[in-house]
Each structure stands twice: as C-alpha cells, then as structure tokens.
Amino acid sequence: xxxxxxxxxxxxxxxxxxxxxxxxxxxxxxxxxxxxxxxxxxxxxxxxxxxxxxxxxxxxxxxxxxxxxxxxxxxxxxxxxxxxxxxxxxxxxxxxxxxxxxxxxxxxxxxxxxxxxxxxxxxxxxxxxxxxxxxxxxxxxxxxxxxxxxxxxxxxxxxxxxxxxxxxxxxxxxxxxxxxxxxxxxxxxxxxxxxxxxxxxxxxxxxxxxxxxxxxxxxxxxxxxxxxxxxxxxxxxxxxxxxxx
Amino acid sequence: xxxxxxxxxxxxxxxxxxxxxxxxxxxxxxxxxxxxxxxxxxxxxxxxxxxxxxxxxxxxxxxxxxxxxxxxxxxxxxxxxxxxxxxxxxxxxxxxxxxxxxxxxxxxxxxxxxxxxxxxxxxxxxxxxxxxxxxxxxxxxxxxxxxxxxxxxxxxxxxxxxxxxxxxxxxxxxxxxxxxxxxxxxxxxxxxxxxxxxxxxxxxxxxxxxxxxxxxxxxxxxxxxxxxxxxxxxxxxxxxxxxxx
Numbered sequence: 078x079x080x081x082x083x084x085x086x087x088x089x090x091x092x093x094x095x096x097x098x099x100x101x102x103x104x105x106x107x108x109x110x111x112x113x114x115x116x117x118x119x120x121x122x123x124x125x126x127x128x129x130x131x132x133x134x135x136x137x138x139x140x141x142x143x144x145x146x147x148x149x150x151x152x153x154x155x156x157x158x159x160x161x162x163x164x165x166x167x168x169x170x171x172x173x174x175x176x177x178x179x180x181x182x183x184x185x186x187x188x189x190x191x192x193x194x195x196x197x198x199x200x201x202x203x204x205x206x207x208x209x210x211x212x213x214x215x216x217x218x219x220x221x222x223x224x225x226x227x228x229x230x231x232x233x234x235x236x237x238x239x240x241x242x243x244x245x246x247x248x249x250x251x252x253x254x255x256x257x258x259x260x261x262x263x264x265x266x267x268x269x270x271x272x273x274x275x276x277x278x279x280x281x282x283x284x285x286x287x288x289x290x291x292x293x294x295x296x297x298x299x300x301x302x303x304x305x306x307x308x309x310x311x312x313x314x315x316x317x318x319x320x321x322x
Numbered sequence: 323x324x325x326x327x328x329x330x331x332x333x334x335x336x337x338x339x340x341x342x343x344x345x346x347x348x349x350x351x352x353x354x355x356x357x358x359x360x361x362x363x364x365x366x367x368x369x370x371x372x373x374x375x376x377x378x379x380x381x382x383x384x385x386x387x388x389x390x391x392x393x394x395x396x397x398x399x400x401x402x403x404x405x406x407x408x409x410x411x412x413x414x415x416x417x418x419x420x421x422x423x424x425x426x427x428x429x430x431x432x433x434x435x436x437x438x439x440x441x442x443x444x445x446x447x448x449x450x451x452x453x454x455x456x457x458x459x460x461x462x463x464x465x466x467x468x469x470x471x472x473x474x475x476x477x478x479x480x481x482x483x484x485x486x487x488x489x490x491x492x493x494x495x496x497x498x499x500x501x502x503x504x505x506x507x508x509x510x511x512x513x514x515x516x517x518x519x520x521x522x523x524x525x526x527x528x529x530x531x532x533x534x535x536x537x538x539x540x541x542x543x544x545x546x547x548x549x550x551x552x553x554x555x556x557x558x559x560x561x562x563x564x565x566x567x
Contacts, residue, residue, distance in 0.1 A: 079538050146536065173547070174537050212537035244562040252554030289550065290559035291391065292419050292457035293324050298546060302418070305534065305547035306554050309497030314535035317489040 079213035080115040080123065082206055088118065091136040099135045102128075115320050117215025119206075121145065125320045142320055148176040148216045149313050150260035152237070153304055154229050156183040156267025157222075158296045160193040164204045165297040170218060171208030173304055177219045178205075181229040183267035184274065196222065213320070226275050230282050237262045239284040242303055243271060247288035252306050254285065261307050265300050324458035325360040325368065327451055333363065336381035344380045347373075360565050362460025364451075366390060370565050387565055393421040393461045394558050395505030397482070398549055399474050401428040401512025402467075403541045405438040409449045410542040415463060416453030418549055422464045423450075426474040428512035429520065441467065458565070471520050475527050482507045484529040487548055488516060492533035497551050499530065506552050510545050 081098050092099045102108050110128050116139060117123040124141035153170055157163065157180045170178050182191060195201050201220055209217045223229040233239075238256040241264035264284060271279070279286070289302060308314065326343050337344045347353050355373050361384060362368040369386035398415055402408065402425045415423050427436060440446050446465055454462045468474040478484075483501040486509035509529060516524070524531070534547060553559065 149535075169543060172537055172539060172543065174535065211540060214537055245564075247561060250554065250557070250559040252551075253557070288559065288561050290394075290419065290553065291562045292417055292459055293562065294417060295456060298414060298417065301543060301547060302550035306497075306551055308535065309495065309551050312495070312498070314495040314533065316492060316533050317536045317538065319490075 078210050080117050080210050080215065081126075082119055082210055082215060082217075083116050085118055088116075088139065091130075091134040093134055094131075096135075103131060103135065115213060117209075119215060119217050120148075121215060123213075123215045123320055142318070146214055146216055148218065149174045149308055150237075150311070151175050151304060151307055152177040152179065152233055152262045153300060154179045154181065154226075154233070154262065154264040155296065155300060156181060156265065157186050157190050158268055159187070159190055160195040162268070162296050163190070163193075163195055163201070166300050167201055167204035167220065168208035168211070169297060169301045170304060171205040172212040172214075173301065173308065174212065174214060174216060175218045175304055177221065179221045179223060179229045179232055181223040181226050183226070184272040185269040186267050191222075213317075226278050230278060233262045234260060235282075239282060240264070240287050240303075240307065241271070241279045241284040242266065242289060242299055243276070243286040244288050244291075244293060245270065246276065247286040249285070249287055251287040251289055251303060252310065253287070256307075256310050259311060261311060263303050263307055265296060265303065268296055323455050325362050325455050325460065326371075327364055327455055327460060327462075328361050330363055333361075333384065336375075336379040338379055339376075341380075348376060348380065360458060362454075364460060364462055365393075366460060368458075368460045368565055387563070391459055391461055393463065394419045394553055395482075395556070396420050396549060396552055397422040397424065397478055397507045398545060399424045399426065399471075399478070399507065399509040400541065400545060401426060401510065402431050402435050403513055404432070404435055405440040407513070407541050408435070408440055408446070411545050412446055412449035412465065413453035413456070414542060414546045415549060416450040417457040417459075418546065418553065419457065419459060419461060420463045420549055422466065424466045424468055424474045424477055426468040426471050428471070429517040430514040431512050436467075458562075471523050475523065478507045479505060480527075484527060485509070485532050485548075485552065486516070486524045486529040487511065487534060487544055488521075488531040489533050489536075489538060490515065491521065492531040494530070494532055496532040496534055496548060497555065498532070501552075501555050504556060506556060508545075508548050508552055510541060510548065513541055
C-alpha cells in the first residue's frame with residue numbers, strides 16, 4: 078500500500094488499532110512513533126503523515142501537499158464482465174487515474190454478473206480504493222452502472238473524443254489518429270464482442286472504431302492498454318512528485 | 323482458450339484423451355466430431371482444426387492460414403519481480419506479441435525470487451504459452467534470464483529505440499517523443515526502482531528515461547501499458563484476421 082485513504086473524520090480522530098489500516102502500518106510494515114506514511118482524503122488532498130502516538134489509537138499529524146492531484150479527463154465505458162474481471166478493471170483504471178468508469182449490461186452478457194456481491198454489496202468500492210492507494214493517489218474514479226449501452230452513452234460528454242475498441246470491425250489502430258478534443262471516452266465491448274445493435278449506437282454517437290492489433294486481449298488488458306494509449310495521446314501526464322516535505 | 327498450441331508431432335499423431343487440451347476441448351467446451359477450433363504450431367503457422375475422431379485419440383484435420391503472423395519488434399527488459407508478478411508479465415507480454423522478454427537480477431531485488439519453481443522448474447513456459455493462446459496467436463516470445471542489467475543490455479539490438487521507465491527521474495512522458503528506429507527496447511525497473519548504478523548503465527546505453535504520469539503502477543501494469551504505447555507508436559498493428567476459411 079503506497080498511500081492510505083482516510084476520511085476527514087479519521088484525520089482528526091486517528092485510526093482504531095483494530096482497523097485493517099492500523100494493523101498494516103503498525104504490524105505488517107512495523108512503523109513506530111515518528112515514522113511517516115502517505116495519506117489521502119478521497120478525491121481531495123494528499124499528505125505525509127507522521128505518527129505521534131500508537132496508543133490508545135493510531136494518531137498522526139499530516140503535512141499536506143499544496144496542489145491537489147487531478148483525475149484525468151477520460152471516461153471508460155465497459156460491457157459488464159464477470160466479477161473477477163470487473164475487479165481488475167476497477168483496480169487498474171483507478172490506478173491510472175481515470176475520471177469515470179461506466180459499466181453497462183450487454184446483450185450477450187451473463188445476467189448473473191450483475192447479481193454478484195461485487196455490485197449488490199458495493200464491494201466495488203474496495204477495488205477502486207485499492208487501485209488508487211497503489212497509485213499513491215487520493216483521486217478515486219466515479220463508478221456508474223447502467224442497464225444498457227444507450228443509458229451509458231447518455232452519461233458521457235458529447236463533445237469528447239470518442240473511441241470504441243473493436244478487434245474485428247475497426248479500420249484503424251488506436252493511436253493512429255490524433256485526439257479531436259482534450260478529453261476522451263473509451264468504450265470496451267463485452268467479452269463476447271459488440272452486438273450489431275451496439276455497433277449502430279456507437280456509430281450514431283460518433284465513436285471511431287479502433288483496434289489494438291491482431292491479438293485478442295482480455296477485457297482488463299484492453300481497458301488498461303487502451304486507457305494508457307489515450308492518456309499518452311492527450312498529453313496530460315506529469316512526472317510523479319514525491320509527497321515528502 | 324482462444325487457440326491451442328501444438329507441436330508438429332501432435333499435429334500428425336493427434337492428442338491423447340487424457341491430455342489437458344483434449345479434456346478442455348471435449349469436456350469443458352463440449353466439441354464433437356465435425357466441430358472446429360483454432361490451433362497453432364509454436365512460432366509457426368496457425369490454422370482452423372476440424373475434429374475427425376474423438377476415439378481412441380483426438381484427431382483433426384487443419385486448414386492453415388497462408389501468412390504466418392509475426393512477433394512485434396520490441397524487447398522488454400524487466401527487473402526480476404516476485405514470481406506472482408513475473409507470471410503476469412510473462413502472460414501479458416506474450417499476449418500482446420512482444421518478441422523477447424529479458425529478466426535481470428537487480429541490486430535491490432530479493433534473491434529468493436530467482437529460486438522459485440517458476441524458473442527452477444521452467445514453469446515460465448506455461449505462462450507465455452497461455453498468454454499466446456489467449457491472444458489467439460502462435461507467436462511465443464523468447465524469454466531470457468540474466469544475472470544483472472549489464473548482461474541484459476549485451477543481449478539487445480544497439481540500434482533500436484531504447485526507453486527506460488522511471489517515474490522519478492524521467493523528464494518526458496512515454497509517447498511524447500517519436501521512435502528513433504522501427505524496433506524498440508523497453509526497460510522496466512525492479513519493484514523498488516532503479517539503483518544509481520543501473521541508471522548510469524541505462525544512460526551509457528542511450529536509453530531515454532520516460533514516465534507514465536504521476537501514478538505509481540504495479541510492474542505488470544507498467545510493462546503492459548508501456549509495451550502497448552510503444553507498439554502503438556511503432557505503427558505495427560494490423561486488424562485481427564479471422565482464422566476461419
């Protein structure tokens with residue numbers, strides 16, 4: 078864990094010793110009074126915490142960084158995959174700093190996927206949080222569930238650069254054309270591919286169909302690689318700044 | 323499994339019914355006589371197999387594609403990570419069609435990683451094979467182990483475009499500069515980052531230090547994303563061609 082996400086209240090109160098984060102910091106990592114670790118308030122500031130007490134709670138002071146890190150202006154739309162795959166997508170897209178992830182139920186998808194505890198019990202939150210902590214960031218993507226592609230497309234910025242990955246029907250590779258806007262929407266089909274009706278909707282909404290070459294990638298690999306190529310093209314990356322004072 | 327890798331001998335003899343591939347095709351997928359599946363001969367031809375008998379062995383005829391798919395002209399050098407991470411790197415880099423993967427023992431790395439059954443018992447072969455089968459490809463990367471970075475650098479093409487990922491020292495983002503050759507070498511540091519001595523070697527070998535933005539990514543995510551951005555920049559991608567006749 079490169080950073081620990083906290084609430085504003087926990088920042089004031091400290092963390093209970095039985096909290097998983099305290100156990101990790103004090104027992105797994107072995108931090109003592111005076112040691113430092115990175116903290117972040119969800120979708121707000123990050124800072125360097127210094128432990129001031131380990132009894133009766135984990136208490137720390139924080140030196141916050143001046144500038145708040147930003148989420149990148151990219152929305153990723155994904156056909157709802159099996160829960161095991163969705164967990165990786167949530168983690169990995171959070172870790173690269175995507176702004177919004179929209180999952181939509183697909184024509185060819187399995188209805189059972191939506192009934193998973195990942196969605197029913199809101200376990201998805203844990204996976205975007207972990208991806209964000211891995212990235213040493215506090216910027217957690219917004220996650221939306223839609224019942225079909227049309228509903229998902231109603232949630233996007235119409236003026237964004239819109240790309241849909243399609244290994245079969247695309248006539249150009251992702252990266253071949255320059256972005257048409259300074260923000261983007263990337264649509265990733267379901268595991269069994271886009272349906273004919275879904276392709277019609279994508280074209281109606283001015284998506285460009287792009288491929289990632291002649292290899293068939295897993296959904297999570299296509300989501301990560303496609304997002305990163307788009308982020309690279311949007312030219313939004315700055316070098317990592319250390320949180321140390 | 324999108325494709326089944328076979329040897330030339332298995333192509334002639336068929337597959338024993340107790341072979342894991344036969345069990346997968348006949349029992350998991352439920353194929354019968356007359357059904358088709360994709361096969362590939364390692365680093366050679368792919369084709370569409372049609373089952374002609376399921377007793378006493380799995381026997382099939384194959385219609386091969388005319389053109390042999392190629393590996394892409396990219397070598398990836400990775401500081402030897404923990405075996406669990408190395409498995410993902412092997413799988414994912416095979417699935418995107420990388421030519422060569424070189425793992426080197428690092429100054430900051432754990433000596434135990436190299437003692438894993440992944441390397442001792444050559445289990446790594448299974449992971450590059452699975453990644454290749456996932457991609458519906460027969461092109462398996464060459465995998466090399468080196469005892470340090472200097473030895474790894476002796477194994478690369480000196481005239482290639484050379485990029486090393488470094489979230490801390492890089493002054494430019496990957497994708498910001500155009501490739502300087504039509505083949506590339508991508509170097510990914512160990513989990514704890516490059517050592518000072520390793521950085522000196524990289525610069526001596528004319529590597530450009532690049533970053534992937536201000537998020538700290540897992541080694542396997544950086545390897546996949548970095549490779550895909552470079553493949554996109556090298557402009558080597560063609561659309562997936564179906565193997566069906």
